[in-house]
Amino acid sequence: MxxxxxxxxxxxxxxxxxxxxxxxxxxxxxxxxxxxxxxxxxxxxxxxxxxxxxxxxxxxxxxxxxxxxxxxxxAQAQDSLRTSLLKDLIQKAFAGSGKDLVMAALRGGHVTRKEREEIQKLLNGDKP
Structure with missing residues (x-):
């Protein structure tokens, strides 16, 4: 195929x-x-x-x-393009590790306090 x-x-x-x-x-x-x-x-x-x-x-x-x-x-929906670009970034810059991408974002000061709270709610199974 x-x-x-x-x-x-x-x-x-x-x-x-x-x-x-x-x-x-x-x-x-x-x-x-x-x-x-x-x-x-x-x-x-x-x-x-x-x-x-x-x-x-x-x-x-x-x-x-x-x-x-x-x-x-x-030609492509926003979410579809974002997903494609993110997969490419994870493969190229983080050797395929989504966890490493998230950790780099959290450590690098790219996430605000409010965003951290929303992420924590998501991890806890709550709606952000």
Missing amino acids: AKTPAPPKPTAAELDLLRTLWPLGPSTVKQVHEVLLKERPETTYATVLRLMQVMHGKGLLVRDESQRSHVYAP
Whole structure:
């Protein structure tokens, strides 16, 4: 049986754009550009267009060309991509150990007190 190819890994800039697009839902380049301008006023329309075209070519975005303005949407759900990236990180950086990843996050100051409390509730079987 042939193995399905792994989904493409987004660059940091592509991941930023996906984080904008997931809550927006299917959107035109203009709509994405307007949202990005609020965070980074120096972002040009041409840059967003070029990035979205590249992402479409890589298979990170799907494009509906049925209307005059093309509508783009993420090819993968946010949770699915996160899971894929996390598996890759655990394999590459932690030799496959999820425990080592969690311990590194807890030791490295990446988890707030509130997050620690939520994690503890989850470990105790409570709802966070």
